[in-house]
Amino acid sequence: MSSPSKEKIAVFWHRRDLRLHDNAGLYRALRSGYKVLPLFIFDRKILDALENKEDKRVMFIYDAILEIKDKLNKMDSDILVEHGFAANVWKELITKYNIAEVYTNGDYEPYATERDQEITDILAKENIPFKSFKDQVIFEKKEILSGQHTPYTVFTPYSRAWKDKCNKFFLSSYPTEKYFSNFFSHTKPDIPSLKEMGFEKTDEDFPSDKVRDELLEKYEEQRNYPALPGTSRLGIHLRFGTISIRDMARKAFDTSNTWLNELIWRDFYQQILWNFPQVGKGKAFRPDYDKIKWRNNEEEFKAWCEGRTGYPLVDAGMHQINATGFMHNRIRMVTASFLTKHLLIDWRWGEAYFAEKLLDYDLAANNGGWQWAAGSGTDAAPYFRIFNPTAQAEKFDKKGEYIKKWVPELNSLNYPDPIVDHKFARERCLKAYKDALDKS
Numbered sequence: 001m002s003s004p005s006k007e008k009i010a011v012f013w014h015r016r017d018l019r020l021h022d023n024a025g026l027y028r029a030l031r032s033g034y035k036v037l038p039l040f041i042f043d044r045k046i047l048d049a050l051e052n053k054e055d056k057r058v059m060f061i062y063d064a065i066l067e068i069k070d071k072l073n074k075m076d077s078d079i080l081v082e083h084g085f086a087a088n089v090w091k092e093l094i095t096k097y098n099i100a101e102v103y104t105n106g107d108y109e110p111y112a113t114e115r116d117q118e119i120t121d122i123l124a125k126e127n128i129p130f131k132s133f134k135d136q137v138i139f140e141k142k143e144i145l146s147g148q149h150t151p152y153t154v155f156t157p158y159s160r161a162w163k164d165k166c167n168k169f170f171l172s173s174y175p176t177e178k179y180f181s182n183f184f185s186h187t188k189p190d191i192p193s194l195k196e197m198g199f200e201k202t203d204e205d206f207p208s209d210k211v212r213d214e215l216l217e218k219y220e221e222q223r224n225y226p227a228l229p230g231t232s233r234l235g236i237h238l239r240f241g242t243i244s245i246r247d248m249a250r251k252a253f254d255t256s257n258t259w260l261n262e263l264i265w266r267d268f269y270q271q272i273l274w275n276f277p278q279v280g281k282g283k284a285f286r287p288d289y290d291k292i293k294w295r296n297n298e299e300e301f302k303a304w305c306e307g308r309t310g311y312p313l314v315d316a317g318m319h320q321i322n323a324t325g326f327m328h329n330r331i332r333m334v335t336a337s338f339l340t341k342h343l344l345i346d347w348r349w350g351e352a353y354f355a356e357k358l359l360d361y362d363l364a365a366n367n368g369g370w371q372w373a374a375g376s377g378t379d380a381a382p383y384f385r386i387f388n389p390t391a392q393a394e395k396f397d398k399k400g401e402y403i404k405k406w407v408p409e410l411n412s413l414n415y416p417d418p419i420v421d422h423k424f425a426r427e428r429c430l431k432a433y434k435d436a437l438d439k440s
């Protein structure tokens, strides 16, 4: 075992890439010529803001770290796990270890980019380079630009350009396994317990990290029906990088163009967040939409959160998200539309609620989805297209199986009357949007 302080090493900082396999930054670190110390920081800036101390996403991350630890231990190495504010952790690490270089993978969220700049500056004072690589998307930042060299803001031409550019090079895995002998061999440090970090152990009934080819082959046919297990449920794994996007994109090319398009939507919203960071800071992508006079009725918001709107499909979705941390995509669209258009409640309220509840919560995709529903987003449907939740149920839950599962009280006296009449809400919404946009 080496002493932590003597040997010059490279540090690989895991964040949204909780795996050793096919990891771009880790691959570069392992080939750097230095032994590599893997690191994960339970960042207090993020954890302290989580109100629910039984947040299952913390458990998911914890499990993923334990899995990495187990694999590294078998190679006579280990992962260093810290709990604290990232800048403080780094200031301490540079005094403890002889760090030559730091490797990581890019994160496009506003907080992450600010934090990474702060760490870059801290390390630069010690002449330690901070090297960041693309890993969580196939194409990032400004890799896909329009003919005018501007970022695409409409999905279809973006996806066409994405597919034109994509080839074997971008889809190849990074063969980290070849270099596993380059992990730093050190005494096994303890991992802070969940309790020490202020969290409780929760159930670990997370979706599998595997998706069957048969599901993907039927994806196009089945994906819109919330009663069917027709989608991959890989969101949480893609969010925390327990699977590789390159592996998934290759699978998509082999099985389903429709599923590939969903993965491209993911890249699309990540590049929107990077190129238009204001969307991640509470601003409408289309500034005119910030003039809408939201009603923001708190009682109605509570009824929506608790699945008591009297619209069965909306209530089913809210019961599903509250009970499981997952909501089917079609129902995310319906519930988001209902909140913003039927109840005229600011999309930011709904965005924050989903952020708290979704296991696969991702700022870029969630913000993109909410702004799409509110009409204020990049590739939004025109505002006058308003989902009718009853018609949506007739189309996508014909036999009422999804609704029966999540709203068993439907036919009882306890089930509420509709919180608002559809026709009335539609007219009210059109007027509010028109008033705001006419002022522009």
Ligand SMILES: Cc1cc2nc3c(=O)[nH]c(=O)nc-3n(C[C@H](O)[C@H](O)[C@H](O)COP(=O)(O)OP(=O)(O)OC[C@H]3O[C@@H](n4cnc5c(N)ncnc54)[C@H](O)[C@@H]3O)c2cc1C
Pocket (backbone or CB within 6 Å): 223, 231, 232, 233, 234, 235, 236, 238, 262, 263, 265, 266, 267, 269, 327, 328, 329, 330, 332, 333, 336, 354, 358, 360, 361, 362, 363, 365, 366, 367, 368, 369, 370, 373
């Ligand atoms: C209001 C609203 C909020 C949303 N919030 C999130 C969120 O926080 N996190 C999130 O990952 N997705 C979000 N989505 C997109 C989509 O609903 C989920 O990705 C999908 O339902 C996850 O289920 P799945 O893993 O079975 O996906 P599949 O249908 O199997 O798709 C595979 C993967 O593609 C990606 N993907 C699919 N659809 C989209 C999309 N429209 N935009 C971006 N990526 C997509 C996801 O990573 C997903 O896991 C949101 C959509 C709406 C309308």
